[in-house]
Amino acid sequence: MPPLDLLPLAASESNLLAAREQMAFTLGFHIVLSCIGVALPATMLVANYVGLKKGDERALELAKRWSKAMAVTFAVGAVTGTVLSFEFGLLWPQFEHRFGSVFGVAFAIEGIFFFVEAIFLAIYIYGWKRLKPWAHFWSGVPMVVTGIGGAFSVVAANAWMNQPQGFTLDAAGKVVDVEPLKVLFNPATGYETAHMILAAYMVVGFLVASIYAVGMLKGRRDRLHRLGLIIPLTIACIATPIQLFVGDTAARGVADHQPAKFAAMECIQETGTDQTEYVGGICTDDGVEGAIGIPGLDSFLVGWDTDTKVIGLNSIPDDEEPPAHTMLHLAFDAMVGIGTALLGLAAWFAFVWWKRREIPRTPWFLRAVSVSGAAAIVALWCGWIVTEVGRQPWIVQGYMRTSEAVTEADGIWFSFALVLLLYAGLGTGAILVLRAMSRRWREQGAEKVESPYAPHSEEVA
């Protein structure tokens, strides 16, 4: 009776899909909030510094507003981050069982960074009225360090999943020895962590700038809006060119370390030299349809020579091939395309600033900035899709399949549906609260607006 034999398999495959969807969704949601936690403190402190140094009340007002907005996103991010740590056990218990002792170290370190950031965010928010101005400024600096440190640790754990090393298995596959430094500093750590930290600065820079660009398009062209656009946009414009360089290094790293992922994201079917670089298109087993092909460029980008041999999907065993080649390819292209467009925006801003010390006058510039935040987030998501889906079917490249890691528990589709509903509420709530705060700022000023962690406004005012 074959159907009976197939049933449990079908059930576990359905579980796997549900668990992967839930993980992808919750990670995608959390990553945006993480970016804010990583990069907004620095943005805020630049405004704070400008405010103190030049006695600029408007800049101080911005720093105050951003700290209160960050309190909201941080509180929501703490929740979605806690959910992720539960999901490690609820969705992927066998992953923890086998490798928790290896990569858990990275999360233990991240825990400290997060803890310290949470404490100093509260101190900074309390400090507006309780600390002397420069002491208050310095009380914000730990957040910049912990944001970067936290991002480094978490992404190092992800890099380890792509490039596992630093552990010894016995005959039964049990971890018997761990070398924590090798785990943390695996071959993918350098490019993955740098890529993510820069991405955080790009997302926050463009996102915050886009909010003020929208305000300026609505005719609010006061100093506050100009500063609110210039400060974050400058940060993003510094991060963007570095990011293109780091991203390029990352792609070559993937080509070396994870040829299956690279082949899928570049739609390379046959192993060989002189590979064509495809832009866009649909990947099929017979080749790419509807793409713009640049002969030899792919090989050239991988090894600076069109004679560079690049592995194609035909060399990868069928059961080790990533799924959804077209999606991977388009996600990769979208990320690179958006990054390049943002580089163009950065160059435009830099050029006009250099020439005239002001932002470009045409409304088209403000329009471009006002969509840049959303574009940066889309690029961020696309990058994570390439990293995570491109590693499939592995959860730990070469050592453990995602299907071996998934829980046997029932009801994952149900929990996924519930998570969708909850997070829809959480996202809507966060946006409504932030919009309401911004409306009240315009009407009453930052002093009067309450936020999480902050003392009662009637007490401070």
Add this chain to the structure above:
Amino acid sequence: MSKADAAAAILWVGATFYALFGGADFGGGLWDLVAGGPERGQRPRDVIQRSLTPVWEANHVWLIFVLVVLWTAFPPAFSAIFTTLYVPIALAALGIVLRGAGFAFRKSIVGLRERRAMGATFAVSSVLTPFFMGTVVGAIAAGNVPAEGNGDAFSSWLQPLPLSIGAMFVASGAYLAAVFLVGDARRGGDAEMERYFERRALGAALVAGALAIAGLVALHSEARYVFDRLTAEGLPLVILSLLCGVALLAVLVRGGRRPLRPLAAGAVVAVIWGWGVAQFPYLLPTSLRIDQAAAPDATMTIVFIVFAVAAVVVLPSLGLLYTLAQKDLLEADH
């Protein structure tokens, strides 16, 4: 002490901090829930909110700490617990999401109706979250989590012992919170609120005590190993907890102005370490010992280093924050 035992001790330290600060935080939510209508409940709610607000996040990071240490230092125990008790764990996580949302949004919302809805979400999840966490602890103590995991998803925790431990978690959080809030009201010079929370501390202490006795009875029938050790090796700690509890009741009844917090904290800490001693040397009584679940030595070393760094960096920062927050409470009245 082996490295594994030391790591287990660190796990317990994290759990202790979470029970004290996270527990009091949940308790604050409970008192918020039962404070009555918007007008009558306004003053106690203000005291609660002022005392929770600055330290909210920090209180809950201890949970992450416990989870991470558990999966890093004792991976098989982590997966066994999560594959068996996923129902109460998922419900606790749901509570955490709702609570966090309530906390993040309620202060920033202006409309009274939305504010009340968020407040209610915050308060209801403040009761459900510790309850389900308690059932997880109770199910572990009862020996219902098999070492290989995938135990029964429902009968493992829908039993008298786990359910009564769940109720005890809620009650002891309420007890801690009421005692902490007495202190905050005192420092704020609000005599009326001081008495208000004193009465509630007394009530919660009695309920928590009664639930502890019920828990002991359930322990006797469902978790013999833990019961036997709790009444032998763990007996000094049980007595200590009892003494703290009785002393606190005496102070409350006589209405003195003696410090209450150390006594309340002592009662709770003694119970947690009594539970630890009673389980020893098992993480999952009686199927998984600490040494069987332990990660390799190098991992344990990193856990110790992380713990030491946390002690050196996190505790002084927390101290600074608590000081700033208390300063705020003081200045609010002048």
